[in-house]
Amino acid sequence: MSAYSSTVRAMIEYLEPVLSFVSEGEAGDAALSAEASDLQFGNPQEMPLPEIQQALAKWAAPQNKDWFAYKFSDPKAIQVAVESLRKLTGIDFDPADVSMTTGAFGGLASTLRAVLDPGDEVIYLSPPWFFYVPMIISNGAKAIRVDFEPPKFELPVDAIEWHITARTRAIIINTPHNPSGRVFTPDELESLADVLHRTHHPVYLISDESYNRILYDGRKHESPVRYYDRSFLIYTYGKTLVAPGQRIGYIAMPPSMPDREELRTALFVAQSITGYAYPNALLQYAMGDLEKASVDVAALQRRRDRIVGALDAMGYxxxxxxxxxxVLVRSPLEDDVAFTKLLAKENVYVLPGRLFELPRWFRISLTGNDDMVERALPGFERALDSVRLSKLS
Ligand SMILES: Cc1ncc(COP(=O)(O)O)c(C=O)c1O
Structure with missing residues (x-):
């Protein structure tokens, strides 16, 4: 008999490339050394924003006996979310339809749990964020993959339509999209909404907007929720603050969501049994101050331009x-894991595409600091040269 459940086994099987990458240690300790350029995950490589410490310190002192009592969603935190969402989407969310979560992890897991029955199908775009499929599997539901193809990554609306069946319960969309960096256009979102309106039964749109404030070249965020009523908007502060260890975000349902009163109760129960997926009290008190802080997006854009410009010039x-x-980059070797090992020999650590259903590509994180990036560039060049040389010989 297995030590763990068949559901967890299915999740482990799906996550096998990620788990073996992490456990092999190839990228573990070495990537943390002082000379290494760790460009793997969206983790901070610079000191945290000072505003985070200031906000936490300011709110740490208890103001009443209930300061650290059980806390679901703090009404003031909800108000901050409602204001922020109004500016971002133009929609007036009802505070009763916003629930504070432990980041997007908590928001996604709770939303899926609230709406899924065993045997239901959930469409997702591939390459996806690592945990969509395990979260779907955890509910006894089936993850239905629709390819989202490089290098253009256009929203595959027709393919989505072909994959809709009588069992389709939801579709997960992520814009701006990890790992492609695509931001869906109003036209794309309208076409998707048209497809969803044509289904014979209600299908939920779960809109993962984790990166909705990390936009380049003056782009504005277009929330898919504006285009389709039956939507859940999921947000995390982990990206904007580059502080994913501080778990705070929210789920928001637009006022046009059918059955939203019933769904509030469903989310409340789903969040509670998803390990109390509410942020710690302190983070919720601090949210008004955290809302004003942000990673330097202009600096990220400059780093993007530096990396993309240099790699393109090398021939990537x-x-x-x-x-x-x-930044996604096509692997010069068919085997993306083998190529990332070549880069690791140069002390450059990136994520092989096989970890997120995109073999033959690899992903660079712009959260690496500027020194790391400058140190990495000659390594990228040498690794590419070595592949070219080996192809010649
Ligand atoms: C697309 C996407 N969704 C959700 C998450 C989870 O975010 P958090 O850890 O802040 O909950 C991430 C984190 O990498 C992500 O990239």
Whole structure:
């Protein structure tokens, strides 16, 4: 008999490339050394924003006996979210339809749990964020993959329509998209909404907007929720603050969401049994101050331009991101893991595409600091040269 459940086994099987990458240690300790350029995950490589410490210190002192009592969603935090969403989307969310979560992880897991029955199908775009499929599997539901193809990454609306069946319960969309950096256009979102309106039964749109403030070249965020009523908007402060260890975000349902009163109760129960997926009290008190802080997006854009410009000049094929922390690069070797090992020999650590259903590509994180990037560039050049030389010989 297995030590763990068949559901967890299915999740482990899906995550196998990620788990073995992490456990092999190839990229572990070495990537943390002082000479290394760790461009793997969207983790901070610079000191945290001072505003985070200031906000936490300011709110740490208890103001009443209930300061650290059980806390679901703090009404003041909700108000901050409602204001912020009004500016971002133009929609007046009802405070009762916003729930504070432990980042997008908590928001996504709770939303899926609230709406899924075993056997339901959930469409996702591939390459996806690592945990969509395990979260779908955890509910006994089936993850239905629709390819989202490089290098253009146009929203595959027709393919989505072909994959809709009587069991389709939801579709997960992520814009700006990790790992492609694509930001969906109003036209794309309208076409998607048309497809969803044509289904014979209600389908939920779960809109992962984790990177909705990480936009380049003056782009404005277009929330898919504006185009389709039956939507959940998921947000995390982890990206904007580059502080994913401080778990705070939210789920928001637009006022046009059908059955939203019932869904509030469903989300409340789903969040509670998803390990109390509410942020710690302190973070919720601090939210008004955290809302004003942000990573320097202009600096990320300059880093993007530096990396994309340099790699293109060397002869790599890159996808220039419109938002997010990530640059996708086509692997010069068919085996993306083998190529990332070549880069690791140069002390440059990136994420092989096989970890996110995109073999033959790799992902660079722009959260690496400028020194790391400058140190990495000659390594990228040498690794590419070595592949070219080996192809000649
Ligand atoms: C697309 C996407 N969704 C959700 C998450 C989870 O975010 P958090 O850890 O802040 O909850 C991430 C984090 O990498 C992500 O890239």
């Amino acid at each position: 094929e890159t996808v220039k991101p419109e938002g997010t922390f990530y």
